[in-house]
Amino acid sequence: MHKYVIKRLLMLIPVIVGVSFLVFFIMSLAPGDTARMILGDDAPIEAVEALREELGLNDPVLVRYAHYMLDLLHGDLGTSYKSNRPVFSEIAARFPATFRLSFWGMLFAVALSIPIGIISATRQYSIADSISMVLALLGVATPNFWLGLMLIIAFSLNLRWFPSGGAEGWKSLVLPVITLGTGCMANITRTTRSSMLEVIRQDYIRTAKAKGVSHSKVINKHALKNALIPVVTVIGLQFGALLGGAVLTEAVFAWPGLGTYLVNSIKAKDTPAVLGCVIIFSICFSIVNLGVDLLYAYIDPRIKSKYK
Amino acid sequence: MSAERTKKRSMAVEIWQRLLRNKMAMLGLVILVALALSAVFADVIADYDTKVVAQNISERLQGPSAAHWFGTDEFGRDIFARIVHGGRVSLVVGLISVSVSLLVGGSLGAFAGFYGGRVDNVIMRVMDVFLAVPSILLAITIVAALGTNLVNVMLAIGVSNTPNFARIVRAAVMGVKDQEFVESARAIGTSNTEIIFREILPNCMAPIIVQSTLSVASAILSTASLSFIGLGVQPPDPEWGAMLSSGRNFLRDAMHLTLFPGLAIVVTILALNLLGDGLRDALDPRLKQ
Amino acid sequence: MAEKQYCIDIKDLAVKFTTMDGVVHAINGVDLKIEKGKTLGLVGETGAGKTTTALSILRLIPNPPGEITSGTIVLEEKNIFEYTEKEMEAIRGKQVSMIFQDPMTSLNPVMTVGDQIAEVIQLHENVDAKGALEKAKEMLEMVGIPGNRAGEYPHQFSGGMKQRVIIAMALVCNPHLLIADEPTTALDVTIQAQVLDLMQKLKEKYGTSMLMITHDLGIVAEVCDEVSIMYAGRIVEHGTLEDIFNRTSHPYTEGLFGSLPNIEKREEELKPIPGLMPDPTNLPAGCPFHPRCVYCQEICKSRVPAQTHLSDTHTVACLAYEEGTGVSLGGKHS
Numbered sequence: 001m002h003k004y005v006i007k008r009l010l011m012l013i014p015v016i017v018g019v020s021f022l023v024f025f026i027m028s029l030a031p032g033d034t035a036r037m038i039l040g041d042d043a044p045i046e047a048v049e050a051l052r053e054e055l056g057l058n059d060p061v062l063v064r065y066a067h068y069m070l071d072l073l074h075g076d077l078g079t080s081y082k083s084n085r086p087v088f089s090e091i092a093a094r095f096p097a098t099f100r101l102s103f104w105g106m107l108f109a110v111a112l113s114i115p116i117g118i119i120s121a122t123r124q125y126s127i128a129d130s131i132s133m134v135l136a137l138l139g140v141a142t143p144n145f146w147l148g149l150m151l152i153i154a155f156s157l158n159l160r161w162f163p164s165g166g167a168e169g170w171k172s173l174v175l176p177v178i179t180l181g182t183g184c185m186a187n188i189t190r191t192t193r194s195s196m197l198e199v200i201r202q203d204y205i206r207t208a209k210a211k212g213v214s215h216s217k218v219i220n221k222h223a224l225k226n227a228l229i230p231v232v233t234v235i236g237l238q239f240g241a242l243l244g245g246a247v248l249t250e251a252v253f254a255w256p257g258l259g260t261y262l263v264n265s266i267k268a269k270d271t272p273a274v275l276g277c278v279i280i281f282s283i284c285f286s287i288v289n290l291g292v293d294l295l296y297a298y299i300d301p302r303i304k305s306k307y308k
Numbered sequence: 309m310s311a312e313r314t315k316k317r318s319m320a321v322e323i324w325q326r327l328l329r330n331k332m333a334m335l336g337l338v339i340l341v342a343l344a345l346s347a348v349f350a351d352v353i354a355d356y357d358t359k360v361v362a363q364n365i366s367e368r369l370q371g372p373s374a375a376h377w378f379g380t381d382e383f384g385r386d387i388f389a390r391i392v393h394g395g396r397v398s399l400v401v402g403l404i405s406v407s408v409s410l411l412v413g414g415s416l417g418a419f420a421g422f423y424g425g426r427v428d429n430v431i432m433r434v435m436d437v438f439l440a441v442p443s444i445l446l447a448i449t450i451v452a453a454l455g456t457n458l459v460n461v462m463l464a465i466g467v468s469n470t471p472n473f474a475r476i477v478r479a480a481v482m483g484v485k486d487q488e489f490v491e492s493a494r495a496i497g498t499s500n501t502e503i504i505f506r507e508i509l510p511n512c513m514a515p516i517i518v519q520s521t522l523s524v525a526s527a528i529l530s531t532a533s534l535s536f537i538g539l540g541v542q543p544p545d546p547e548w549g550a551m552l553s554s555g556r557n558f559l560r561d562a563m564h565l566t567l568f569p570g571l572a573i574v575v576t577i578l579a580l581n582l583l584g585d586g587l588r589d590a591l592d593p594r595l596k597q
Numbered sequence: 598m599a600e601k602q603y604c605i606d607i608k609d610l611a612v613k614f615t616t617m618d619g620v621v622h623a624i625n626g627v628d629l630k631i632e633k634g635k636t637l638g639l640v641g642e643t644g645a646g647k648t649t650t651a652l653s654i655l656r657l658i659p660n661p662p663g664e665i666t667s668g669t670i671v672l673e674e675k676n677i678f679e680y681t682e683k684e685m686e687a688i689r690g691k692q693v694s695m696i697f698q699d700p701m702t703s704l705n706p707v708m709t710v711g712d713q714i715a716e717v718i719q720l721h722e723n724v725d726a727k728g729a730l731e732k733a734k735e736m737l738e739m740v741g742i743p744g745n746r747a748g749e750y751p752h753q754f755s756g757g758m759k760q761r762v763i764i765a766m767a768l769v770c771n772p773h774l775l776i777a778d779e780p781t782t783a784l785d786v787t788i789q790a791q792v793l794d795l796m797q798k799l800k801e802k803y804g805t806s807m808l809m810i811t812h813d814l815g816i817v818a819e820v821c822d823e824v825s826i827m828y829a830g831r832i833v834e835h836g837t838l839e840d841i842f843n844r845t846s847h848p849y850t851e852g853l854f855g856s857l858p859n860i861e862k863r864e865e866e867l868k869p870i871p872g873l874m875p876d877p878t879n880l881p882a883g884c885p886f887h888p889r890c891v892y893c894q895e896i897c898k899s900r901v902p903a904q905t906h907l908s909d910t911h912t913v914a915c916l917a918y919e920e921g922t923g924v925s926l927g928g929k930h931s
Contacts, residue, residue: 014433015436015437015440018433018434018436018437018440019437019440019441021437022437022438022441023441023449026449026450026453027449027452027453028453029453029454030452030453030454030455031454031455137578137581137582138574138578140577140581141525141573141574141575141577141578141581142570142573142574142577143529143532143533143536143549143570143573143574143577145533145536145549145552146552146566146569146570146573146574149552149555149556149559149566149570150566150567150570152559153559153560153563153566157559157560240442240443241442241443241444243442243445244442244443244444244445244448244533245444247444247445247448247537248444248533248536248537251536251537252556262448263537263538266448266452266539267538274449274452278441278445278448278449281441281442281445282440282441282442282445285440285441285442286440289440
């Protein structure tokens with residue numbers, strides 16, 4: 001197992017290099033003269049030219065990328081054009097807020113979806129099943145930013161239970177977490193249900209019943225672990241959606257995290273900041289995927305033994 | 309040859325009949341047909357220049373009424389008319405961006421699956437890199453770099469969906485490439501490209517059709533998301549996400565500004581998902597119980 | 598003659614499944630008895646209702662869509678339909694256990710084989726986890742698998758080894774009745790013999806009664822004391838091994854033997870039974886076998902044959918053996 005973990009950690013490196021290059025390359029396609037933008041329209045051409053040289057903007061993209069990655073290794077993501085502060089510290093200041101939102105969002109989604117999915121599957125075609133499946137269908141179809149706005153109307157403007165924005169105290173966390181988690185919850189519920197339905201028809205479940213295992217133990221011990229294998233995959237995939245969704249959720253609730261910073265940086269054409277944000281998001285996603293793969297190997301011995 | 313054609317047709321008929329029996333899928337299909345018709349005849353339903361973009365301050369922020377079914381927005385424009393025209397944008401962006409993903413991702417996946425080995429390795433590792441960026445973030449990055457206009461939005465969403473198609477088509481191609489009809493085509497000297505596009509791909513349609521339907525839904529959602537944070541369709545052009553974005557300033561007093569465009573998104577995506585699920589069940593009855 | 602003691606006595610069992618395509622009458626009035634310590638072979642084609650009969654004994658017919666509509670199953674003097682679900686759980690794996698057809702899919706892929714065997718022991722015997730695992734290891738040794746492999750997962754075993762694990766699991770609590778549902782069908786021929794041999798030995802050691810479900814008459818000849826031939830959810834012929842093999846009476850049984858190649862007379866043509874099993878949602882009226890029967894008469898299409906006793910041990914359900922039906926089997930039998 002240790003070997004597998006190390007192997008997977010090493011596999012992370014080319015992915016991070018690839019991802020950062022992809023994002024770097026896309027951002028380098030941006031039209032417009034960065035140096036001109038920083039100095040303003042009135043600056044003399046010589047000054048702009050000097051700054052271009054200083055920032056290395058005249059180098060080919062691969063060279064610039066190499067510099068960027070070397071700096072990244074030292075925790076340097078460049079300097080924000082807008083605030084003139086290191087992008088790294090700007091991101092570090094906002095990362096915890098986004099982490100908190102994503103963590104609780106995912107926890108909310110997983111904690112509710114798996115039990116609901118199991119109940120739906122074990123009572124297929126019951127009223128509880130129909131209701132949860134209709135809700136799950138709606139959950140998948142509802143854009144999270146719109147759900148956020150509706151929640152604000154209901155629970156903030158009308159009922160006044162929770163604030164409509166900001167990040168002060170646990171109450172401010174409730175609506176953003178529901179907003180962010182609902183889509184994932186709906187997806188995971190559907191996967192859990194269909195996976196469970198598939199598993200409880202398997203021969204080994206019949207074997208367990210023939211051994212005299214009680215119904216609840218058949219479900220919770222024999223079926224669940226098998227059913228979770230595809231669910232874990234979906235949770236990993238949903239994390240990507242969740243991080244993307246965090247950008248929109250933060251925009252709705254004025255949440256002081258990376259997403260808000262990203263959107264503001266895009267509007268300000270602050271390339272280093274945008275680049276830094278997307279790369280950090282992608283690295284987080286890659287690390288989560290690594291965690292998911294490890295969890296996968298933990299649940300499914302067939303995967304584990306492949307890497308022995 | 310004609311026997312084969314009849315067989316294919318009868319299979320299509322069978323799939324269609326299975327789909328017809330699925331009430332939820334039919335509901336989705338009916339909604340989609342209605343949406344498509346309203347998009348095609350949007351100009352008949354409401355004139356773009358006079359009803360959709362022209363401001364009419366005297367009628368601003370009116371609630372739903374007989375004259376304005378969904379009320380009016382902060383510039384006095386009819387929200388129903390804007391939703392109908394916005395639907396046209398959503399459907400067009402959805403269809404074109406998915407076509408881009410299908411064309412690029414599908415071809416890459418087909419080549420990777422067909423040739424295997426190094427070709428497969430290179431293509432799929434590149435796709436892995438694309439997949440490592442959460443797709444809406446990839447779209448945001450592309451639009452941020454290239455600038456906000458409809459073409460870039462379609463391109464961005466198309467690119468961000470490409471790896472999914474590559475993966476699905478690759479898996480499907482690998483499933484059929486060793487079957488006998490491919491062998492026999494090769495035996496009579498058909499070129500590889502011809503084998504891929506004439507023999508293999510037509511036999512991998514099931515997962516491609518399902519993925520396309522579901523991808524149109526996610527593309528529409530992405531379009532709305534981009535517009536919501538100001539990176540998509542720009543005012544005064546109507547788009548559901550952009551309408552939500554401007555409506556959020558009036559949540560307290562005029563919630564219909566955000567309610568109806570949001571419902572339009574939910575209904576559209578729901579319909580596509582229902583149809584997609586139904587197609588999956590109809591195309592692969594093995595999956596259903 | 599002393600009263601025979603039966604391990605299980607099934608009377609008039611009927612099971613139906615309600616599906617989207619219609620109602621499947623899987624079992625239509627089946628009678629089966631197994632004497633203590635004996636082996637009954639249940640023979641028939643795929644879809645005849647053999648597995649459904651077996652699952653009925655464990656009350657494991659999935660419901661919905663399945664439903665037991667009539668009959669009694671008396672297991673050691675008590676009708677199992679009177680038990681609560683809780684009581685039934687105590688019986689499964691302890692009094693009655695089952696070996697399934699496909700060892701590849703019948704073991705839980707995410708549990709070690711040791712844990713899967715130990716689970717049965719812990720459910721039915723008063724031992725702690727450690728003791729159960731010890732006993733599981735002993736049982737593995739008994740079926741010819743080193744006990745130290747108890748910590749491995751099913752995918753690390755071959756098909757034959759998996760079936761041994763399943764046999765170990767089924768026999769570890771000394772069941773009174775062992776149901777073996779085509780236990781060797783999925784295995785290589787060489788492994789088949791080993792597994793059958795193992796089952797025979799263990800069965801004799803523990804004095805277990807056995808219901809051997811199979812479509813292989815060779816296996817029947819090897820392990821069974823009595824045989825029931827099943828067709829479309831009915832028992833069409835029942836008798837001792839000699840009755841069935843030497844005094845074959847039902848045209849369907851005859852057809853089963855006719856479908857076997859004879860090594861001594863290779864020039865003789867195989868006589869396969871024409872046609873297929875009837876659609877279980879739409880069983881023919883009269884004798885269910887009539888559309889495929891070479892001796893079929895008009896009356897066979899409307900009258901359901903009753904069980905006719907040919908001897909103390911031999912019964913058959915065919916109109917040719919009933920008085921005044923006018924059906925004859927071509928003078929071959931009287």
